[in-house]
Each structure stands twice: as C-alpha cells, then as structure tokens.
Amino acid sequence: MSIKIGIIGATGYTGVELLRLLAQHPDAEVIAVTSRSAAKTALSDYFPSLRGTYNHLIFQPPEQASLNQCDVVFFATPNGIAMQEAPPLLAQGIKIIDLSADYRIKDVALWQQWYPFTHTSPEWIAKAVYGLSELNRTAIAQAQLIANPGCYPTCISLPLLPLLQHHCLADNQLLIADCKSGVSGAGRKANTGNLFAECSDNFKAYGISGHRHLPEIRQTLNLLQPQIGNNLIFVPHLTPLIRGMHATMYVQTKDGHNPYQLIADYYRNSPFIDVMPAGSTPETRSVRGANLCRISVQPAPQNNTWIILSVIDNLVKGAAGQAVQNMNIMFGLEETSGLKLTPLLP
Amino acid sequence: MSIKIGIIGATGYTGVELLRLLAQHPDAEVIAVTSRSAAKTALSDYFPSLRGTYNHLIFQPPEQASLNQCDVVFFATPNGIAMQEAPPLLAQGIKIIDLSADYRIKDVALWQQWYPFTHTSPEWIAKAVYGLSELNRTAIAQAQLIANPGCYPTCISLPLLPLLQHHCLADNQLLIADCKSGVSGAGRKANTGNLFAECSDNFKAYGISGHRHLPEIRQTLNLLQPQIGNNLIFVPHLTPLIRGMHATMYVQTKDGHNPYQLIADYYRNSPFIDVMPAGSTPETRSVRGANLCRISVQPAPQNNTWIILSVIDNLVKGAAGQAVQNMNIMFGLEETSGLKLTPLLP
Amino acid sequence: MSIKIGIIGATGYTGVELLRLLAQHPDAEVIAVTSRSAAKTALSDYFPSLRGTYNHLIFQPPEQASLNQCDVVFFATPNGIAMQEAPPLLAQGIKIIDLSADYRIKDVALWQQWYPFTHTSPEWIAKAVYGLSELNRTAIAQAQLIANPGCYPTCISLPLLPLLQHHCLADNQLLIADCKSGVSGAGRKANTGNLFAECSDNFKAYGISGHRHLPEIRQTLNLLQPQIGNNLIFVPHLTPLIRGMHATMYVQTKDGHNPYQLIADYYRNSPFIDVMPAGSTPETRSVRGANLCRISVQPAPQNNTWIILSVIDNLVKGAAGQAVQNMNIMFGLEETSGLKLTPLLP
Amino acid sequence: MSIKIGIIGATGYTGVELLRLLAQHPDAEVIAVTSRSAAKTALSDYFPSLRGTYNHLIFQPPEQASLNQCDVVFFATPNGIAMQEAPPLLAQGIKIIDLSADYRIKDVALWQQWYPFTHTSPEWIAKAVYGLSELNRTAIAQAQLIANPGCYPTCISLPLLPLLQHHCLADNQLLIADCKSGVSGAGRKANTGNLFAECSDNFKAYGISGHRHLPEIRQTLNLLQPQIGNNLIFVPHLTPLIRGMHATMYVQTKDGHNPYQLIADYYRNSPFIDVMPAGSTPETRSVRGANLCRISVQPAPQNNTWIILSVIDNLVKGAAGQAVQNMNIMFGLEETSGLKLTPLLP
Missing domain, CATH: 3.40.50.720 (NAD(P)-binding Rossmann-like Domain)
Structure with a gap:
C-alpha cells in the first residue's frame, strides 16, 4: 500500500x-x-x-x-x-x-x-476522535478526523487509563501531575523566553494558574471516572532538554487496588507502552526519538499512595509518532509499521 | 577583623x-x-x-x-x-x-x-547546631560546631518554616516535595552516571525509595510541628543544570491560614530570602551564584491547597554560601558580609 | 566618589x-x-x-x-x-x-x-577612542567617547598586541583565527536560530563569507603592523555555551621571536590578562563572569609556527566588564575597581 | 541473509x-x-x-x-x-x-x-584493512579484519581524499584541522573531566601537544600524497555536545585546482557523503544519529586558500555506523543496508 x-x-x-x-x-x-x-x-x-x-x-x-x-x-x-x-x-x-x-x-x-x-x-x-491510540483504537480505525492529543495529556493520561477504567482513584483526594517538558514543546517560533541563553542551565515552573492542556487532561479523566478530574493539580515545568517529557504523579487509590498490576495488565499487548519493573525509574533519554511511553510505579510510604512516573519524547509519542500510529490504525496497517524505532542513547 | x-x-x-x-x-x-x-x-x-x-x-x-x-x-x-x-x-x-x-x-x-x-x-x-541560618540564628551565634544543612533540606525547609511555626499544615494530609537538582549536587567525584553524555538532554527521578536527605528534612519538620514529617513524600530528580535546585511543594493547610502572608511576614527582615509577588514563578538562574532563596506561593483550585515554589543555588544557599552566612553569624559580623552577590544572568 | x-x-x-x-x-x-x-x-x-x-x-x-x-x-x-x-x-x-x-x-x-x-x-x-583597555589606556583616560570593542575583536586582539607591536608576524603568511562563541553573543532578541532547541547539542560555523567584526579586527591589526590584517582568516562558530568565547589562532612569526615571552612581558602588569604557563590550555569556564582574558601559547611542530589560545567571557571582558574597566580609567579610579571578580566554577 | x-x-x-x-x-x-x-x-x-x-x-x-x-x-x-x-x-x-x-x-x-x-x-x-569505507571499498570487500577508523581521522580525511588523490595540496604550506568533538567521544568510563558539571557550558582545546589520532591521520594523508602529513596541525577541542564532530580545515592548494569540484566529483555516487552547495555551512545536528558526513567548501580571500567544513556524528560515521557500512561491504550487501537513517532534528 x-x-x-x-x-x-x-x-x-x-x-x-x-x-x-x-x-x-x-x-x-x-x-x-x-x-x-x-x-x-x-x-x-x-x-x-x-x-x-x-x-x-x-x-x-x-x-x-x-x-x-x-x-x-x-x-x-x-x-x-x-x-x-x-x-x-x-x-x-x-x-x-x-x-x-x-x-x-x-x-x-x-x-x-x-x-x-x-x-x-x-x-x-x-x-473527531481523540487520538490517544491506546484508549481509542477502535474508534480511530473508523474515524475520518483525528484530534491528536497534546504531549502533556499523553504523558499523564497513559499511566492513568488503567486506574480510571477501574474507577479506583480515591474521591476527594489530590491527584497531582508535576510535569517537566523539554523546550521543543514550545515550538519553533522565535520567542525570547525560549532562547538558548534563557533556557539553558535554567529550570522553572510555568502556567500554574492554567495551562491549555489542563481542560484536555480533565476531559479524559472525567470521561473514564466521573468527576475525578476536579482533583487534579497540574504543574508544568520547563527543563533544558531539547526533547523529552517526564510526569511525576502522586495518586491515591481506593482500598484494595494495585496500580502496578492494573497498568501492567492493561498494556500487556501494547507495543509502545513499557511498564518497567518495580523499583525502576524511567529517564527521558530512554525514549528519545522513539514512539514509546515508559512507566514506572512506586509505592509511597503512606497507605494507598503511589508515585507514578511516565516519560515520552514530546515530539514522538507526544506528537508526530502518535499521529503516525493513528494513521496506521486508520489505514488498517500494522500499528507498529514504520515505528519500530530504537531510542537514540546517548 | x-x-x-x-x-x-x-x-x-x-x-x-x-x-x-x-x-x-x-x-x-x-x-x-x-x-x-x-x-x-x-x-x-x-x-x-x-x-x-x-x-x-x-x-x-x-x-x-x-x-x-x-x-x-x-x-x-x-x-x-x-x-x-x-x-x-x-x-x-x-x-x-x-x-x-x-x-x-x-x-x-x-x-x-x-x-x-x-x-x-x-x-x-x-x-552541633543545625546551620539553617534563618531558623537557628541565635544558637548559631553561640555555637562552636555547625552542621551545615543539605541542599534539598534547605530548599524545602525554608518556605515551610513559617507554616510549621504556626502548626498550620493539615494533619494526615500529603505533603509533597517534588524536587529537581542540578548535577553539581552530586559532587566532583568521577561517576558514570554523572557524565555529560549521560546527564545532558536527560531528565529522571532517583532515590525515590529513600534519599539521605529525607531524615534530615523530617527532623526539621517534626521539630517545629510534631509528627508532620510523616506526611512527607520527597521525590528528587536530576535535571541538566550545572547549578540550581527547584522544589515544587504541594501542601494543605488547616482552615484559615494564608501561607503567602505567613511566609512574607516571617522573612520580612531576612536579606537572603525573597518572597516573590503573587503569580510569580522563580527560576533557578535568578539565584545563580548568589546566597538567595526565592519563594513563590500559588493557590491550587482545591480548598486550603497551595503550590509553593522555592529555588536556590545548591552550591551557595544550599552549601557554601549558607556556610559563610553561618560564619558571619558565629563571628558577630554583618550577616550579609561578603555575600551581597548579584546572580549571574544569563 | x-x-x-x-x-x-x-x-x-x-x-x-x-x-x-x-x-x-x-x-x-x-x-x-x-x-x-x-x-x-x-x-x-x-x-x-x-x-x-x-x-x-x-x-x-x-x-x-x-x-x-x-x-x-x-x-x-x-x-x-x-x-x-x-x-x-x-x-x-x-x-x-x-x-x-x-x-x-x-x-x-x-x-x-x-x-x-x-x-x-x-x-x-x-x-572616539577605541576602548581596548590594554591597548589604549592613556587615550581612554582623556576620552569623552569610548567605542567599546566587540567580543571577537577583544578575544583575538589581546594575545596579538604584543606580537604586532614588535611587527613580528610573518608577512604573506596566513593568520588564522578560528573562534567559538557562546549564544549570548547573539543578544536577547527573539530569533529562531538562537532557540534552545536549535542551538543545544549543535555546533556550526557561521558568517564565514564576512562577519561584521572582521573590519574591526583588521583595523586593529593594521594599525600596529601595517598590512598584516590582509593575512587574516576569521571563522566564527556557534557553540552551546551561554557565555564564553574561545579563539584558536594559528600564527607564523619572523625568525627569532618567542611569542610566549613577548606576550608575558607585555602583560606583566595587566591585572585582567592571565598568560598561562607553557602547556596549559585555557577553558571558557575559567573566566565565567569575570573580566579576564586567559591566554596560552603552544608551539606547533613547524618552524616559527604557534598556536595561541585565548578565552574571555563575551559579556564581561568582551562587553560590559571592559566597559566598566574603561569607565574606571576615564574617571581616574583604580582600574580594577568593582572588577575583582572570581569566576564562577563550576 | x-x-x-x-x-x-x-x-x-x-x-x-x-x-x-x-x-x-x-x-x-x-x-x-x-x-x-x-x-x-x-x-x-x-x-x-x-x-x-x-x-x-x-x-x-x-x-x-x-x-x-x-x-x-x-x-x-x-x-x-x-x-x-x-x-x-x-x-x-x-x-x-x-x-x-x-x-x-x-x-x-x-x-x-x-x-x-x-x-x-x-x-x-x-x-588488516583500514576501514575508511569511501577510500578502501574494494579491499574491505576482501578483508577478514577491518581496522575501523577513529572519529577525528574520519571527519578530517573524508573531505581531503579527493584533494590528496590529485596531489593538489600545496607543499610546505600549513594544513590546519581545527576540530571540535562532543563528549561521547571520550567514552563511557567514569572520569572527572567528562562530568556534566565540568563539560557543560564550557569549551576548551586539549591534546595539542599530541593526540593519538594524529599518526592515524598522517598515515592516511601521506599514503595518498607523500609527505603532506608533515604540514598538518591538528588541534582538537571539547564542546558541550553529546554527539557530533566538526572539522574546520584551512588548506592551500597548488594553482589551478578547485577543491569544491574535486570533492563533489569524488563523492558523486557515495550515499553517505553529502557535498553541500556553495555558501552552506553544515551543522552537527544535521547528521545526528545518521551515517553521514556533510562537507562544505568555502574560498578564503587569499589565493588558493580554502576553508573546508566537515561534520559527522562521532558515534555513527565516526564509529558504529561506519563499522556497519564496512560489514555490509564485507558481506556483499547493499552498502546502505540498515543505514538509511534520517538525522534526529531537533
């Protein structure tokens, strides 16, 4: 073809x-x-x-x-x-x-x-079908118009989907997504704030009072577990990477749920989602240039509290790679066609 | 002298x-x-x-x-x-x-x-007197031996001191410190993990299961508001900065407290603590090379919930600068002597 | 005052x-x-x-x-x-x-x-007096208007002044200045080419066919040793530094001259010029934030051929620092007043 | 196969x-x-x-x-x-x-x-056959043992081969290779000098008195144009890139030669060598992750004098990529097999 x-x-x-x-x-x-x-x-x-x-x-x-x-x-x-x-x-x-x-x-x-x-x-x-491939495969296959997700929504939603599907996030408890993005996420438009001499050797939060990806993330959360999006606090940060996005999430679950197991089960057959072994911490370079999301789950000392880490390349799984993945699904191709990429390390 | x-x-x-x-x-x-x-x-x-x-x-x-x-x-x-x-x-x-x-x-x-x-x-x-200068000025002035604080404990404790002093952190609620450190914090010892080709263009969490600064932070917290240290979740990350540390903290207060006001009042006469105006976000380069901690407080949408941002230069206020500040206090000098440094920007 | x-x-x-x-x-x-x-x-x-x-x-x-x-x-x-x-x-x-x-x-x-x-x-x-402080001290002291030199001309001219003064560069031989500049040299104006995601992890030459600093450098060279500026080849490069400039110069001298000795003698009493010992190689960070030029001279294997290395912080000795040095001279202050700065390392 | x-x-x-x-x-x-x-x-x-x-x-x-x-x-x-x-x-x-x-x-x-x-x-x-693929294709195809070239020798030799082949470099004239390498070239061994906090935001020359790649480069030069290697001055620099190598070469030719034309002709059918149009300057990121060498030739103002720029990814065409290219040649495969890689930009 x-x-x-x-x-x-x-x-x-x-x-x-x-x-x-x-x-x-x-x-x-x-x-x-x-x-x-x-x-x-x-x-x-x-x-x-x-x-x-x-x-x-x-x-x-x-x-x-x-x-x-x-x-x-x-x-x-x-x-x-x-x-x-x-x-x-x-x-x-x-x-x-x-x-x-x-x-x-x-x-x-x-x-x-x-x-x-x-x-x-x-x-x-x-x-339009929201093109979070791992959520909407069936609808994407039938769609004529795909709304390809933002990078933050992809990085945050992927690890949470399995928990939301089981409605297992605790009600009325904070759900925190502390996220860090590379500078390419801001695009190629000339902008003083994104100059090398401004961003290099510098780290800062931004958009705390409201980043445009917030309603998009809330929409996905609420769709799967009603109302849960209201718990969300989303703080994006700019970090001196060209590419790469890292979400550190703090979640509390209802009694009796093991997020690691739920996530591992959910993604058993997903070629682009890597659920890492217990104790691992993903790093952004481990997905550089590849259409991957690597996820790790670590228990916090407090009851039913978990730290979930998720990394993507914001330009690949967070943008162009997911778009090609959706194209593959739309045209009935192997989902991994053209996307079997090994990350560039170092 | x-x-x-x-x-x-x-x-x-x-x-x-x-x-x-x-x-x-x-x-x-x-x-x-x-x-x-x-x-x-x-x-x-x-x-x-x-x-x-x-x-x-x-x-x-x-x-x-x-x-x-x-x-x-x-x-x-x-x-x-x-x-x-x-x-x-x-x-x-x-x-x-x-x-x-x-x-x-x-x-x-x-x-x-x-x-x-x-x-x-x-x-x-x-x-030994714990040399968090803004907490222990009087004791430092009398001390013969100063235990100079770690960089993470300094960056996390300084914004929290005013809240702890009023015992206003909510009991049994999470207290999260999502921290990002530059690589100089790891020292000058040869170590594969800290090579340029490993750290540049890369972001990762580390030490989630237990970083050595955790007991030090807990000790300070519990000293001022008993038991509150147990609420703490501390997740350090490595970010490609030479110098710089950024803490993003998520705190919940008891009813009726305004952290911004408490912090601003507490540090009114502290020459090295800069409480920034509402809506500001500090950036690490704004303290590069200077003995400063800049703090910003932003309300989260949820009740009594706050996002507190704090930046230091890990080698200055997080180490050598605070050490000189303590020396000044110990020898009865002006606290700012030799430390009126303007940050290097860009 | x-x-x-x-x-x-x-x-x-x-x-x-x-x-x-x-x-x-x-x-x-x-x-x-x-x-x-x-x-x-x-x-x-x-x-x-x-x-x-x-x-x-x-x-x-x-x-x-x-x-x-x-x-x-x-x-x-x-x-x-x-x-x-x-x-x-x-x-x-x-x-x-x-x-x-x-x-x-x-x-x-x-x-x-x-x-x-x-x-x-x-x-x-x-x-106007050309404000290369080490060349024009006397005239600067009398001047009302100073034309403060560019960063490349400063970095290139300082090590060559002693050689030019003795007219000891060989005629009709190449004089090469292969220079590398940090990105702050391009200023703070929004410009796609200077974005973090363009400059980070990238190295390139630019302006080979003619950089604006070329006539300025030639003017200084020719002033001291007539015609010698025509030998110059000047190739600037952009390197992912915030601050810092490095000149690697390849020069050929007439018989019987030792550039190391000439340079060391010339700058014996210059507080801001550091002539490094034989075998040293200066690095840009060794002058970061300070009004210094560090110079090293190394013999090439070929007769009368020398590799001269020179580093400055483009924003300090290459701009604002030299400007303050000139102010000190103009107002009869100690030349080092306000400029006794220790470089920021790391 | x-x-x-x-x-x-x-x-x-x-x-x-x-x-x-x-x-x-x-x-x-x-x-x-x-x-x-x-x-x-x-x-x-x-x-x-x-x-x-x-x-x-x-x-x-x-x-x-x-x-x-x-x-x-x-x-x-x-x-x-x-x-x-x-x-x-x-x-x-x-x-x-x-x-x-x-x-x-x-x-x-x-x-x-x-x-x-x-x-x-x-x-x-x-x-052993020296595995500079573009020089030794025929011998490589027969060889049992390949000595895969170093990164500097590859970056320097590739643009010079066509000139050497015609013996057109001027005798008794300097031949300068001012080279800049990313830090991955130093390998993954723990070493203080290669730490992030040492190399980031820093630029320096090293190994001027004698880098191990010098005899390797001289051997290639002398093989093709006898004695010419003695003219060479080779100065390597360390620049804060993960990957990437840039050679800036200053060459003088005998009368009547046009290096641009010679190079373009020589590499007309070489899939991994890109001779760029007049006035171009290659940048290291334009070959990041790919088995390419991009070359540009610019005339200097002086007679018969040329500036030749060459970039490779030190880990690909400078090491592993050229090794795979040699494997392809040894096994009679298409030379580009597995190596049709598009560079990662940004």
Whole structure:
C-alpha cells in the first residue's frame, strides 16, 4: 500500500519530525508539504538534515498544493488553522490528523475559553476522535478526523487509563501531575523566553494558574471516572532538554487496588507502552526519538499512595509518532509499521 | 577583623565555591587548604579559575596543614571525614562548619541507618547546631560546631518554616516535595552516571525509595510541628543544570491560614530570602551564584491547597554560601558580609 | 566618589551584565535605565535576578530619563542607536561608553559597507577612542567617547598586541583565527536560530563569507603592523555555551621571536590578562563572569609556527566588564575597581 | 541473509550504538554480547533504551560467549583488547571489525609510541584493512579484519581524499584541522573531566601537544600524497555536545585546482557523503544519529586558500555506523543496508 500524504505547516518541529518518521515508513509517500513562510523553498534547503531523504519536495502555499490527491493530511499547524482548512478536505473524503488543539475539546464553549478563537467548524468536533491510540483504537480505525492529543495529556493520561477504567482513584483526594517538558514543546517560533541563553542551565515552573492542556487532561479523566478530574493539580515545568517529557504523579487509590498490576495488565499487548519493573525509574533519554511511553510505579510510604512516573519524547509519542500510529490504525496497517524505532542513547 | 580560615577537602565543588565566596569577603583570610589527592599542588593549578585570586596557597595533607592557627575550619569533605577529624580541632577551641552530613541528624542510630559508618564522635552531635541560618540564628551565634544543612533540606525547609511555626499544615494530609537538582549536587567525584553524555538532554527521578536527605528534612519538620514529617513524600530528580535546585511543594493547610502572608511576614527582615509577588514563578538562574532563596506561593483550585515554589543555588544557599552566612553569624559580623552577590544572568 | 550612571537599552544581555557589575562597584550609582519596550516596568520585575539589588529603578523611555544628570552614559543598544542619541549627551559634556559598533570603525565608508545605516554623527568617529583597555589606556583616560570593542575583536586582539607591536608576524603568511562563541553573543532578541532547541547539542560555523567584526579586527591589526590584517582568516562558530568565547589562532612569526615571552612581558602588569604557563590550555569556564582574558601559547611542530589560545567571557571582558574597566580609567579610579571578580566554577 | 554477530565490550557508547543500528538492519542478528563488568546482566536492564528491542540477550564474559558461531565479531573495546582477543577468532575464519585503534597504524613501532602497549599480534596489522569505507571499498570487500577508523581521522580525511588523490595540496604550506568533538567521544568510563558539571557550558582545546589520532591521520594523508602529513596541525577541542564532530580545515592548494569540484566529483555516487552547495555551512545536528558526513567548501580571500567544513556524528560515521557500512561491504550487501537513517532534528 502507498498512502499519499500531505503535511500542512511542515516548518515546525512536529512537521519535521513527521517527515523523519514517514521517511522510514514502508507504506507512506509524502506528496505535498505546505508553508506560507517557506513557500517555494526546497524542503532539504529548509531542513538540511533532510538532504538525501527528501530531495524533490518543495514547500507550497496550502491553496496551491495538490492536497486533494492525498489520502491523509496532517496538520502540524499552530492552533486555529485546522478548524478553517480541514473541513474542505474532509468534505472531499480525505482523512485528517490534526496535531493542533482545534478538535480536542468536545465542549466548544470550554475550548473557546482556553483558545483565543471562535471555532469555525464546531460541527466537526463531535465527529473527531481523540487520538490517544491506546484508549481509542477502535474508534480511530473508523474515524475520518483525528484530534491528536497534546504531549502533556499523553504523558499523564497513559499511566492513568488503567486506574480510571477501574474507577479506583480515591474521591476527594489530590491527584497531582508535576510535569517537566523539554523546550521543543514550545515550538519553533522565535520567542525570547525560549532562547538558548534563557533556557539553558535554567529550570522553572510555568502556567500554574492554567495551562491549555489542563481542560484536555480533565476531559479524559472525567470521561473514564466521573468527576475525578476536579482533583487534579497540574504543574508544568520547563527543563533544558531539547526533547523529552517526564510526569511525576502522586495518586491515591481506593482500598484494595494495585496500580502496578492494573497498568501492567492493561498494556500487556501494547507495543509502545513499557511498564518497567518495580523499583525502576524511567529517564527521558530512554525514549528519545522513539514512539514509546515508559512507566514506572512506586509505592509511597503512606497507605494507598503511589508515585507514578511516565516519560515520552514530546515530539514522538507526544506528537508526530502518535499521529503516525493513528494513521496506521486508520489505514488498517500494522500499528507498529514504520515505528519500530530504537531510542537514540546517548 | 581578619578571620583565619582553613578548608578541608577543597578539591570538590563546595570547596571551590567556598574559595570563590571567601575571596570576596572583607574579613576572611584563607590560610590553609587541604587535600590528600592534590597535596603539593598549587590551588591555582588545580582550579585555573582561581589564578590571580589565590596565587600562594598550596594543597597540604590535613595533618601537615597549620589548621591549629585557624579561627574556623570548614569541612567540604565526603561524609564520614568530619566525624573523625573535627574533634581534635574542636578540642583546641577552633570553630567548625561541617558541610557534610556528619552532625546533621540528632538521632545517631537513625544517622547510622542512612550512612554506612559507625559514628566516631557522637558526643559532638548534641552540641552541633543545625546551620539553617534563618531558623537557628541565635544558637548559631553561640555555637562552636555547625552542621551545615543539605541542599534539598534547605530548599524545602525554608518556605515551610513559617507554616510549621504556626502548626498550620493539615494533619494526615500529603505533603509533597517534588524536587529537581542540578548535577553539581552530586559532587566532583568521577561517576558514570554523572557524565555529560549521560546527564545532558536527560531528565529522571532517583532515590525515590529513600534519599539521605529525607531524615534530615523530617527532623526539621517534626521539630517545629510534631509528627508532620510523616506526611512527607520527597521525590528528587536530576535535571541538566550545572547549578540550581527547584522544589515544587504541594501542601494543605488547616482552615484559615494564608501561607503567602505567613511566609512574607516571617522573612520580612531576612536579606537572603525573597518572597516573590503573587503569580510569580522563580527560576533557578535568578539565584545563580548568589546566597538567595526565592519563594513563590500559588493557590491550587482545591480548598486550603497551595503550590509553593522555592529555588536556590545548591552550591551557595544550599552549601557554601549558607556556610559563610553561618560564619558571619558565629563571628558577630554583618550577616550579609561578603555575600551581597548579584546572580549571574544569563 | 559617586559616579552617576545611565544605561540606555538595558533590557539586553550587555545591559543586565552592566547592572550586575555596577551593583558591586564601590563608586557607581546607576540613576537611570532606559528602554522603549519595557518603559514603566520596574527593573527588578523585568530581571528577577536583580530583585534585592535594584529595587527602585524603573525603565524609562530615553527622552524622559534624567540622563543629563549622569556623569557617564552606557549605550547597550543595537547598532544604529548611539550614533543618533549620543551626540546630544556628548554636547552636554557627558561621557559616553558605547557598547555597540557605531564608533568602532574609523573609516566611515567602510563602516557603512558592513552596517546597513548612513552614519549620522561621523564627526564623532574621529574623536572616539577605541576602548581596548590594554591597548589604549592613556587615550581612554582623556576620552569623552569610548567605542567599546566587540567580543571577537577583544578575544583575538589581546594575545596579538604584543606580537604586532614588535611587527613580528610573518608577512604573506596566513593568520588564522578560528573562534567559538557562546549564544549570548547573539543578544536577547527573539530569533529562531538562537532557540534552545536549535542551538543545544549543535555546533556550526557561521558568517564565514564576512562577519561584521572582521573590519574591526583588521583595523586593529593594521594599525600596529601595517598590512598584516590582509593575512587574516576569521571563522566564527556557534557553540552551546551561554557565555564564553574561545579563539584558536594559528600564527607564523619572523625568525627569532618567542611569542610566549613577548606576550608575558607585555602583560606583566595587566591585572585582567592571565598568560598561562607553557602547556596549559585555557577553558571558557575559567573566566565565567569575570573580566579576564586567559591566554596560552603552544608551539606547533613547524618552524616559527604557534598556536595561541585565548578565552574571555563575551559579556564581561568582551562587553560590559571592559566597559566598566574603561569607565574606571576615564574617571581616574583604580582600574580594577568593582572588577575583582572570581569566576564562577563550576 | 542472516549475519550472526557478536559484540565484544558492548557496555560503552560505540557498543550501544552498534546495537541500535543492528536492530534496524534487515540482515543482522546479534547473538552474543560480552562484557566482564556487566556479565549476567540482561542487555535491556543495562540499557533501558533497548527494552523492547533486545529482550533476550544477556551479557556474557567473552570466554563463555558463543563467539565461534558468529559470522562477524565487532570489538567495541578499549585499546589493547582486540590485539589479544581477535587472533583466535580470526584463526577460526571469523570476520572481525575492530572499532579500537589496535590495527589502525601500519608501523607497529609508531603505534607503540602512541599507545602504552606492546602489540601482541603485529602479524595481523599488515593484513588488516583500514576501514575508511569511501577510500578502501574494494579491499574491505576482501578483508577478514577491518581496522575501523577513529572519529577525528574520519571527519578530517573524508573531505581531503579527493584533494590528496590529485596531489593538489600545496607543499610546505600549513594544513590546519581545527576540530571540535562532543563528549561521547571520550567514552563511557567514569572520569572527572567528562562530568556534566565540568563539560557543560564550557569549551576548551586539549591534546595539542599530541593526540593519538594524529599518526592515524598522517598515515592516511601521506599514503595518498607523500609527505603532506608533515604540514598538518591538528588541534582538537571539547564542546558541550553529546554527539557530533566538526572539522574546520584551512588548506592551500597548488594553482589551478578547485577543491569544491574535486570533492563533489569524488563523492558523486557515495550515499553517505553529502557535498553541500556553495555558501552552506553544515551543522552537527544535521547528521545526528545518521551515517553521514556533510562537507562544505568555502574560498578564503587569499589565493588558493580554502576553508573546508566537515561534520559527522562521532558515534555513527565516526564509529558504529561506519563499522556497519564496512560489514555490509564485507558481506556483499547493499552498502546502505540498515543505514538509511534520517538525522534526529531537533
């Protein structure tokens, strides 16, 4: 099978990562890349790392690109673009995987609280399937439009799914996600705060009063164990990594549950989720460049209290890798097709 | 005044940082530096950064150094040295500031659980004053032997002191300290795990099942609000900073307390504690190279729940700077003498 | 003495570094900081690292600042500002130290080739003294306007001055300066190329076909040994350091000269130049935060051929520190006043 | 085809990189990994990044490993091991690719000057083929023992081969290789100088008076253009990268040669050598994780003088990748088999 692929907004980090992953995919053929700012530039001039991999692709403005010949189009765009440009493609029957936030939140009013836009295609929100692959495999296989999850929601939700499924998180107890992200998560846009001389050798929290991924995480939690999202405290931090995300979660369970066992059982047949042995601590570099989430569970000294650690590469399982995983599911391919990547260490 | 100073074990990071700080101190004169491994090497050959600052000092083996001419001797040694080498100096009336853990834990049996030694001078443990300057100023002024706190205990305890003093932490509720440390905290000893190619671009938790600073932190907490230390969950992480420590704490208070106000009041006249305005988030580089702890308090959405952020430079307020601050207090100097340092940014 | 100081454009890295250095200067009083973009913001809100150091200063737009009450005004501005805003201050008799390139090149036509401006105050170029302190001490003491050197020109010129003074570089032989700079040298302006995720774990050359510091370096070389600047090949590289600059120079001398001896003699009484012993290699961190240039000379196997290594902190000896050194000279202070800084290591 | 492979000394960086590359190779089957220090440890416990990739391999002491069932054995060992342990395997007809320096230098006396060993199998030195793939393809295809080149020699020699082949480097003129290496080049052995807190935010030269790769580079140069190696000045630097090597070379050619054209012609059909367009500057991250060398040539202002830039990933084209490339050639596979890797950027 050769899936014809377009990528909209391929000048950012999720775009170039999609290109890296798709280059190694046996059934993928990227036929169009678009960008207004880089229009007419050869892809390999823009990203010299792709010299020799994509020699013939040239950035086109979206309206001139042959997107209607694509089987699937990825939006690797800032928020607010896909809600406008995806519907005409959807109307032609093209599958869409949106890596931005446009279709992630089911409650459009809530979405509009967190994003500074009036949603222009709310009718597609209900049809969109939230692309947390390990949660929604069946629906993804049938979907035309995938809302690919954010990196924090992926890193936090994956270890919690098995606990939520059993409704075993304690009510009225704190649920804390202390998260640390590499700087590529902020994108490739010029921004003083993300300069090397600002971020290197520096660590800080940010967005405590409200990060945009919070409603997305709450939505997933509440869907599986009603109301439990209200317990959540989510504190993101910026750490001097290029790639990598680490969630340290503090959870309390109802009596009689063993999170380690629940998580290990849930993911027994999930090729991209690695539940590590007792006493392990995952490190971000152990997933660098790979579509993996590694999880470890450690008991706290207090009753029914657990420390859950989870790492992903924010650009892979937290973005482009999960998007390709969803593509595989949508097209009936082996879920691991093109994604059997060994992490780059050191 | 000219305080004559010796530094034992000056080849490590806390040693070289003491040397940097004391070079700028108007009343300090370092007359002896010791090291077995570097004996007979000029200090400025060992640390070229000190060329021009200390041109005449030469490392001596401890037994040959003129330590008995010192007014104060700093131990910047691995654990287990000061307990042996400090007592003879103490017997001569020399003041000691021990930057290692040898005299920090009052319960010698507990100390021996966490450190692989039989304590050789337990009689000095009771006489030692725990050198958390902002807690123990009066006792420090009278002390002959200071047990200088660890970096994590300093970073965690400082913001909590005002809350503990009012016994306002809620009983039977979790008290979480999710901490992130730069790599210099692990010292200058050769160790595969601390190599550049292992730590750079990597983030991980470690020591979850029990870090040596845990009993030290608990001791401080319980001293001020009995039993509250049992609530503590302490998870340290290693982050790719040379210097810097960040504590993210999740605390629950009894009804009717405002931690921000308590902390601001407590530290009104403390020159090294900066309680930041509401909504601020401190960053580690904002204290780089300076003897400061910057603290911020943010309310969580849940009742009586607070996120407290605290940053220090682990080598300064977390080690050598606090040691010099204690020296100032012990010798009746201005507490800020030699320590009015502006952080290095960027 | 209390020198009243204004800083124009204090929101960048050289500005905040000036503020750090001047805070520790016994005779300096910063009375005005200006910035259009940050106007009305408290300095300590803009740079939290300065909380507690400068509590009362507020950024003002230049035209509203009380600059006419200053004894000296530093321009820490982008190129093209000082040439417009300095002359009115100069007309009032205020001393000016310009950290930008506006007055560095004596040949205004050449300057205009390299900078995209028509120079608006060429009459001041001839009066400006090039502030390479170790070269021009006497002239600096008499000057009203200092053109503070660029970082590359400082790092390259300092080790070469003694050789140029003796006209001992070989004619018609290559003179190579292979230089490596930290990212803060590019300033604090938002720029994709300087993002953490672009610069971290990456090394590259840039500006080979012509870097703006090239004519400045050539001017200094030719001034001392005519024509020798034409031999120069200057290749700058970007390396993932916040601060730090390293020049590796390959020089060939006429018969009978020993560069090590010439350099050591020349700098015998220069407090900020450290000529290291034979066989040493300076490292950038050995000058981090300090107004130092450390130099090492090593013979190459070939006749009369030498490898000269030189390191500075680009923000200190390469910018703000040298500016303060020049201020000291201009005001008849001890040259080291406020600048006896021990490098921050690690 | 399924090539049975053993890796001796697989606990270091070249070892784990070989494992990463071979995991993706369609014709490779790693059947034995050896290590004394890690014996009996599962490979995936030692390197958690390999969990899910190699679940069944366990480190064995070399003498217990089933190496005699291997078609090829890689030595990823410190220098001095292969010279002892390779000959018995060679005697059994097993092919050997030695990533250490044991068989690289043809002149055993010279080798013994640079390495602190008496060579124990000098009879194999003459039979060994120097595995610079682009130079020695034909001989490699016939060889039983490959001396895989060092990282600096690879990075320096590749761009020079076409010039040397035409004997077009000017006689009696300097040939300068100013090189910068990431820290993984120093290996995974615990060493204070390679600690994160020593190398991060630091840049320095090292080994100027004589780096072990110097005789290896000279041997290659002299082989192709006699005597020219004497012109070479080689200065290595350590830069805070995990991976990556950058050579900046200053060369002078005889009249009438255009290095850009010579290099482009020479490598027209070489899949792993990328000769970049005029005016380009390669960056190390553009080859991160890939078996590539990217080269750029820029004219200097002086006659017949050129700046040649070359980047490799020191662990891939500088070590494990070139080793796999050589394996492909030895076994008659497509040279790019398993090595069509897209660099990881950012």
